[in-house]
Amino acid sequence: xxxxxxxxxxxxxxxxxxxxxxxxxxxxxxxxxxxxxxxxxxxxxxxxxxxxxxxxxxxxxxxxxxxxxxxxxxxxxxxxxxxxxxxxxxxxxxxxxxxxxxxxxxxxxxxxxxxxxxxxxxxxxxxxxxxxxxxxxxxxxxxxxxxxxxxxxxxxxxxxxxxxxxxxxxxxxxxxxxxxxxxxxxxxxxxxxxxxxxxxxxxxxxxxxxxxxxxxxxxxxxxxxxxxxxxxxxxxxxxxxxxxxxxxxxxxxxxxxxxxxxxxxxxxxxxxxxxxxxxxxxxxxxxxxxxxxxxxxxxxxx
Amino acid sequence: xxxxxxxxxxxxxxxxxxxxxxxxxxxxxxxxxxxxxxxxxxxxxxxxxxxxxxxxxxxxxxxxxxxxxxxxxxxxxxxxxxxxxxxxxxxxxxxxxxxxxxxx
Numbered sequence: 001x002x003x004x005x006x007x008x009x010x011x012x013x014x015x016x017x018x019x020x021x022x023x024x025x026x027x028x029x030x031x032x033x034x035x036x037x038x039x040x041x042x043x044x045x046x047x048x049x050x051x052x053x054x055x056x057x058x059x060x061x062x063x064x065x066x067x068x069x070x071x072x073x074x075x076x077x078x079x080x081x082x083x084x085x086x087x088x089x090x091x092x093x094x095x096x097x098x099x100x101x102x103x104x105x106x107x108x109x110x111x112x113x114x115x116x117x118x119x120x121x122x123x124x125x126x127x128x129x130x131x132x133x134x135x136x137x138x139x140x141x142x143x144x145x146x147x148x149x150x151x152x153x154x155x156x157x158x159x160x161x162x163x164x165x166x167x168x169x170x171x172x173x174x175x176x177x178x179x180x181x182x183x184x185x186x187x188x189x190x191x192x193x194x195x196x197x198x199x200x201x202x203x204x205x206x207x208x209x210x211x212x213x214x215x216x217x218x219x220x221x222x223x224x225x226x227x228x229x230x231x232x233x234x235x236x237x238x239x240x241x242x243x244x245x246x247x248x249x250x251x252x253x254x255x256x257x258x259x260x261x262x263x264x265x266x267x268x269x270x271x272x273x274x275x276x277x278x279x280x281x282x283x284x285x286x287x288x289x290x291x292x293x294x295x296x297x298x299x300x301x302x
Numbered sequence: 303x304x305x306x307x308x309x310x311x312x313x314x315x316x317x318x319x320x321x322x323x324x325x326x327x328x329x330x331x332x333x334x335x336x337x338x339x340x341x342x343x344x345x346x347x348x349x350x351x352x353x354x355x356x357x358x359x360x361x362x363x364x365x366x367x368x369x370x371x372x373x374x375x376x377x378x379x380x381x382x383x384x385x386x387x388x389x390x391x392x393x394x395x396x397x398x399x400x401x402x403x404x405x406x
Contacts, residue, residue: 043345
């Protein structure tokens with residue numbers, strides 16, 4: 001078996017396939033043709049294939065995190081425009097003016113709950129990718145964490161856009177045609193962008209990397225939150241985040257509706273939703289883990 | 303110079319090499335050797351994964367071109383690559399000055 005055949009096989013075993021593998025083999029073939037007999041200086045093909053896999057997986061995870069964040073930003077724009085446009089039509093028609101509660105409830109959950117999970121997970125994925133943009137290789141556990149955050153963000157974004165489409169269907173008989181076309185069209189376009197990002201994330205996930213090391217902790221991504229109390233246990237971060245959301249939404253709704261009781265109701269709902277989101281998704285996006293004290297031991301592997 | 307020392311600085315070295323003029327993989331390896339006076343003990347193959355990664359990170363762009371009847375992948379610096387190179391040059395200068403100040 002020649003050096004190039006061995007390299008091609010090892011790349012395939014690491015999940016580097018198709019056009020990417022053909023291009024790598026072609027470039028190395030050209031290198032050998034420039035200087036016949038230089039294979040030894042190129043290095044061991046197994047190690048070279050492993051380097052390709054490790055570096056491509058690291059760069060691929062970073063790139064996907066940014067692409068997912070970009071697609072989520074578009075989805076956020078669609079959601080914001082839908083709310084503004086609703087204001088231009090004279091305001092929210094009220095859930096009892098829609099077709100059915102069976103449409104309204106999943107629509108509201110998608111638009112107001114899934115969107116928050118998408119924002120948190122997508123932002124954390126992009127933040128980690130940005131923070132580690134200079135690293136040539138990332139530990140396999142960290143790549144897995146970035147991919148999981150990107151997936152949670154993506155699925156949350158898709159659920160938000162599905163919710164927005166259900167909202168359009170629910171109010172199709174009371175809202176003007178221009179509103180239905182604008183909001184429905186934007187949600188469909190944002191949904192399609194999210195699906196494109198999902199397909200790229202699937203492809204990037206095929207590469208196998210085995211670089212040892214820790215996935216790091218959410219406090220590495222958010223150094224401003226390095227308060228001693230928060231680092232004491234994962235539930236403290238969840239409780240702190242949920243209380244902050246509840247307080248912010250209470251104040252926002254109180255101001256918007258000029259009613260303290262409505263503000264408190266909204267705040268309690270949003271706070272509980274944030275706590276449920278933390279409990280359900282906290283581990284997968286790497287926020288519900290106790291940071292390990294470096295003096296007592298190395299950080300836990302994911 | 304040891305391979306691990308060079309590997310830690312491989313990205314700016316590659317970016318600086320390509321900044322001069324676009325080049326294919328073999329030419330980049332040769333330029334690295336020539337410019338360093340053969341100081342880097344580098345497995346030549348390690349340059350290729352770095353080229354592919356830098357392209358994915360948007361710091362390099364590449365396209366096929368035909369040179370002396372041979373089809374080759376030629377790399378060139380992107381705008382983001384140029385700005386990263388400036389940043390890495392600045393960092394390296396600060397680092398080298400600090401080390402020099404300590405070593406005397």
